[in-house]
Structures are given as C-alpha cells and as structure tokens.
Amino acid sequence: MPTNLSDEISTTISASAVLKGLRKSKYTIWALFGVVIALFSLYAIVTDGFELFFTRLYDGLTNGFIYSAMAIALVLIYKATGVINFAQGSMAMLGTFVAYVLIVEQGVPTLLGILIAMALSALFGAGIERVLIRPFDPTNHLPITIITLGLFLGINAFAGLIWLYDPRAFPTPFPSGADDYFELFGARLRYDRLGIWIMVGLMFVLLTLLLRKTKAGLAFRSVSSSIESSRLVGINVGRTLQFGWALAAAVGTLAGCLIANTTLLEPNFMNRVLIFSFAAATLGGLDSIGGAVVGGLIVALVETMAGGYIDVIGSELAATTALAVIVVVLVVRPNGLYGSKRIERV
Amino acid sequence: MALVTLTERTVAHRVYQVAAWALFTIVVLSIPSYAGLDAEIGRWSDVICYAVAILGLNLVTGYSGQISLGHSAFVGIGAYVTIILVGDHDWSYFTAIVAGAVIAFGVGLLIGLPALRIRGLYLAVVTLSVAVVFPQLVQKFESITGGDNGKKAAAELLPPSWTGLDSRNRNDIAAYKYYLLIGVAGIMFLLVRNLIRSRPGRAIVAIRDNQTSAAVSGVDLRLYKTLTFGVSAAVGAIAGGMFVMREPFIAPSQFGLDLAIFLVVGLVLGGVATLPGAIPGAIILVFARKLTTDHTDIIPWLDGRPGAGAIADVLFGVGLIVFVFVLPGGVIDGFRRLRGLIVRVVPNPAWLPAAAAAAAAASTQAVGSVEPVTVTSTTVPAEGT
DSSP: OHHHHHHHHHHHHHHHHHHHHHHHOHHHHHHHHHHHHHHHHHHHHHHHOHHHHHHHHHHHHHHHHHHHHHHHHHHHHHHHHSSOOTTHHHHHHHHHHHHHIIIIITOOOHHHHHHHHHHHHHHHHHHHIIIIITTSOTTOHHHHHHHHHHHHHHHHHHHHHHHOSOOBOOOOSSOOSTTOEEEETTEEEEHHHHHHHHHHHHHHHHHHHHHHHSHHHHHHHHHHHOHHHHHHTTOOHHHHHHHHHHHHHHHHHHHHHHHHHHSOBOTTHHHHHHHHHHHHHHHHTSSOHHHHHHHHHHHHHHHHHHHHHOTTTTTTSHHHHHHHHHHHHHHHSTTTTTOOOOOOOO | OOSEEEETTSHHHHHHHHHHHHHHHHHHHHHHHHHOSHHHHHHHHHHHHHHHHHHHHHIIIIISOOOOSOHHHHHHHHHHHHHHHHHHHOOOHHHHHHHHHHHHHHHHHHHHHHHHHOOTHHHHHHHHHHHHHHHHHHHHTHHHHOGGGOEEOSOOOOOOGGGTOOTTOHHHHHHHHHHHHHHHHHHHHHHHHHHHHSHHHHHHHHHHHOHHHHHHTTOOHHHHHHHHHHHHHHHHHHHHHHHHHHOSEEOGGGGSHHHHHHHHHHHHHHOTTOSTTHHHHHHHHHHHHHHHHHTGGGSTTTTTOTTGGGHHHHHHHHHHHHHHHHOTTHHHHHHHHHHHHHEEEEOOGGGSOHHHHHHHHHHHHHHSOOOOHHIIIIISOTTOO
16 A cells, blocks of 8 residues: 555656646647647547548638638737627628628629628728727727627627528639549548638738738737837827728628638628637637637637547537637636736736 | 705605615516516516526626626526426425526536636636537537427426415416516525625625735635636526526527627616616516517518517617717616706715715715715615605
C-alpha cells in the first residue's frame, strides 16, 4: 500500500508539473492539439477509410470558411463598437435577399448582383450606425446590445412578412453542375465549394490589406484600440466607426450569399450559422480577424468530425460538442485564442 | 408638481401604501372572474409564469449585471424535471417543482463557474450556447423527455371540493390553477425581494456597479457570482414548473433561443433592475402578440397574408429599440413618472439627522421629484394607485 500511495503522489506531482508547464508555454498547447488531431485522424482513417475522412474534411472546411466569414463581420463590429452584433445574421440575410431579387428576379449576373447587394448592405450598415448606435456612449454596452437584439427580432420578422418562409435556391457564381468536381486524396471536391474557400480567403486578404495599408484602415485600428486617443490625434471617430459597420455589413452579405447556396434561402437561414460564428469569433478572441478564421475552422471541424466519427455524439449532439469545446477553451483562456487582454485601471 | 404630497412613515403614507396594495391584490385576484373563459384565464396564467421567469433573469442581468441569453434552458430544466417527476414517478407538483429548482440551481452553479473568468460578452456567448444546446439535449434523450413530440403528464391539477370550484368545469379548473400560480409567484417575488435587500443582495449589486471596488470592500466575487447564477437559474426553473402546472404538456421548441430572447425583451420593456417591472414585461410579451395577431386586418397589406402574426415580432424589435431611446427604465419607470405627477412621497424629516433633512428639503425643492428609492421600488406594487 505505501508504495502505491507514493506512486500516486509522484504521479499527481508530475501531472501538476506538466499542467504548470502547459500553462506557461503556448507552443506546448498547440503541440498537444496537434497530437490529439493526428491521433484522431489516424483513428478516423483506420475505422472508416480514406475517402470518407477527406469528404468530411472538405465539408468541415467549407462550413469553417463560412463561419469564418461571418465571424470576421462580428469581429469588425466588435472592434468598432465593442459589442457583439446580434443583428449581424439578420443584416446578412436581408442583403442576401436583395441579391436574390437582383439575380433571380431581375436577371443581373450572379457576381455583379452579389457585389451590388454588398454595396447596398454597406450603406444600410452605415445608416444603422448613424441612427441607432452613435447616439449612445460607446463605452456603455448594454443599450447597444439590446438595440442589436431588437434589430435581430425586427429584421427577421420583417423579412418573413415580405418573402415568407418558403426556402428558395440561391445561385452560385461558380460551376455547379453534377460533374464539376475533381478528386483530391480520393474524395470529391466540388468547384462551388472550392469557390467558397477562395472567396473567403480573398476577402480575408483584401480586408487585411485594407486595414493595414490604407489611411481609413489605420484610423479604424486606432479607434478600436483607444477612442479617446484617436479623438485627440484628430480622427473622426464617428465616421470611422461607421466605416467599420459598413464593412461588416458588406462582409456579412458576402458570407450570406455564399451560405445561401449551400443551404437554402429563407428568413431564418442565418440563425444557425450566426451561433457558430459567435462561437468562432469568441474562440478566436473577438478582436482578432485572423483568430476569427482559425476559430471558424476549429468550430466547423469539431462539429463535422466529432459528429461523424463518435457514435455517442452523432449528428444530434455535434453542435453541442462544438459549443462545449468553446466553453472549455474560454475557461482556460478567457480572452480566446488570440484575443488581447483588457487591463483595467481602477 | 404632484397633486398630493405624502410624508414618509406618517399615517397618511401608511394608508396610501395599504390602499395601493389592497387595490393591487383585488385586481390580481379578480382577474379570473373578469376573464371568464378558460383560454382567457390561461393567458393570464401565462403572464404569471413569464413574470417569474423574467424575475429570475433580472437577478442575473439586472442586479448582477451579467447578460444571460441562456435562461430559456433553466426554465426548460424546471419544466422537464417537473413533468418527468409528476408524469412518470407520481410526485406531487409542488415537490417536483422544488426538485426542479434544486437541479437547476446546480446547473446554474456549473454555468456560473465560467462566469468567474469570463466577463461581459464572452459570457453572453457561453449562455447563448446553453440556450441553443438545451433543446438538442432534450431531443437526444428522447426516451425520458419524449423528444420532439413533447411530453405529457396525465396528472392534472384539479380544484379540491373545499374551494367550491367545480373540478369538471374547464373555466373553474383554469381559475384554480391561476390562483395556485399567483401563490407560487407571490412567494417567489417575496423571496427575491428579501434577497435583494439582504446583505448578499447588496453584495451582488456592488459587484455589478464596480467589481474591483466590491472585491476591495470584502465581497467574495467568486462566491456571489456563482451563487447569483444558481439562484437565478432556480427561479427560472420554478417558472418552468409553473408552465407545467398551467398546462401539463411541453415540447423542446418552447424552451429554445426564442424564449431566451423574449425574456430579455420582457425584461427590458418592463424595466431592468426593478422587481415589479417583470409584471408589465410579461403582460406585454403575452398580450402584444395576441393583440397584433388578432388585428392584422387593420393594415390592408397584411390582411390575409400567411404568417401575418410575425408583425408582432417586428413590433417587439421596434419596441425594444424605441424603449432604449425613449424610456430606458422600461414601462415601470414611465409608470412611476406618471404616479410622481399625482402622489409624491417625501422623506420624513423627523427620521433623518437635521443636516440631511435640510439637504433633502433643499434638493426636493430644486429637483422637484426626489423620491427615496426604497419606497418607490419595492413597497408600492405596480398596479397600485
């Protein structure tokens, strides 16, 4: 018995030492992640084979890029106004319906229709910022959060009244015939799915360039780090926040148009996506655009892979698992993976 | 200026308070006889259930300042525990509701734990996840919860003979349930009121107002934050059990994200961080939908349109935004301002130190409507005057 006890003590000590070490080094956590993912992939390939694994991987990536796109829109608003915009999905849905009217009912070319809808959404977003958000003190978050909740309810119901709740097919600008795919690692990768990856990637690059290389982008980054100091150096804070809202609305509409093609278009089609995008943005750290992309991919991959390979979870609990993972990550890292810590002075 | 000025703790003030309470009680108790039909009484029973659910949310969002979008799940836990214990294990309603509250208290503590590390919007996302996950869990454990088809308990609350109500008359049954629910709700409001006024209650409010200075003043943040979440979840679960008392049939879709958002709507429209605000909030939730759905034919464009009732949601959304601009204190704040035009309660100088009395008198003259918060917020009911 004594030997057992001492064994136990030594293992707990070593375990706590390991935990301490893990907490200190970010890279160890990533390495641990890598090992878990590698083991899981190995198990998955051994049990169900190569093809299914890659099919699921592609599905997960498609969902991931979609979540990322919405998460980027959320992050832009968070950086600008410091709130989570609960109406982001509704605004994107409205933009997508505008694109639908333009493309399907008016016969505008798909890509052009999406671009026009993005421009209109940007105007709409800027208008919302000016009329509903700017009158409030930007440091007081509760009223702004409630306003976005009100927009969420109102816009969704309004769209339901106009367009009713029948699902509609939404066109894609990419080739989407039955034969438009190629095989990669034995699994089919469709061109329209690949198009989503490319569009979101392109958007990410353009957005990063916009924020890093232009004067407006510099102003935006400055305002998001400190409103007071930005005002002192002569930045028009209101205008800059408006720019952030416009940008977010346009990004959201693009995301909506890409998603509508994979699901179907109806007034509530963004709600489910929005929740995963919240999770993705939170996981990434809410104020990091790169984090939003990583967060989106992680959420979607956990959802698809855990749902696909672990029987207990199945499709019913896939979403639950993805959300549970986020809660666990938040408990370990309260500011998300890439979020900046907020230090308050009393 | 107010028509009547009452001095605090004089006979006249006492009479006013008692009269207001008496009026409120009479109005509440006479609703079944006015409403008449069982559907109409049932709607008022809904109001009571919603009011208790909003009360629970108010504890965590209004008093402790943490946005929770997951209260639908706690209401759902209370409802499911109650219906399972009553329907499958032959418990009585009241012990089952208490059991539901205890379980929800535990779950609330668990969810409150991340709240210690996660603040503000991160917490909103965590609670939002809870709201989304709950219906999925109900569907997953179909064998005990009944899954998507919902769950029904055979045992219904029937009025015993001493009440003089007919246990075969649907209207009488509805009235009996209404009175039971009023009793439960009354107990809950009283408990929460006492909690808010107690030492822990002040600690909770101190955390909301300034977390750091609360901690410096000796408030145990960890203890009180988790406890608030737990208690608020328990109150929500009682509301869930009350829904089952009202109608022993529930389905997972009732306790989804929609409910969580509507509770926030009711909280904001009624009045954040005031106890009586839950009542007008719940009345708006129940009757605004009913009224707008019944009268969609006023607008020709809506007449006969499928799903025209969605106009209620548009109005809720617009109402939420308008209230934040015009009446951030909610309906109850508007009601108090109106009442302030008629009755004004001023502090009794005899009860105050002389200097404070002089200052109070001066500021009353200057501002015109200074009312001591304790009097307006709790001792006078919403429907008084």
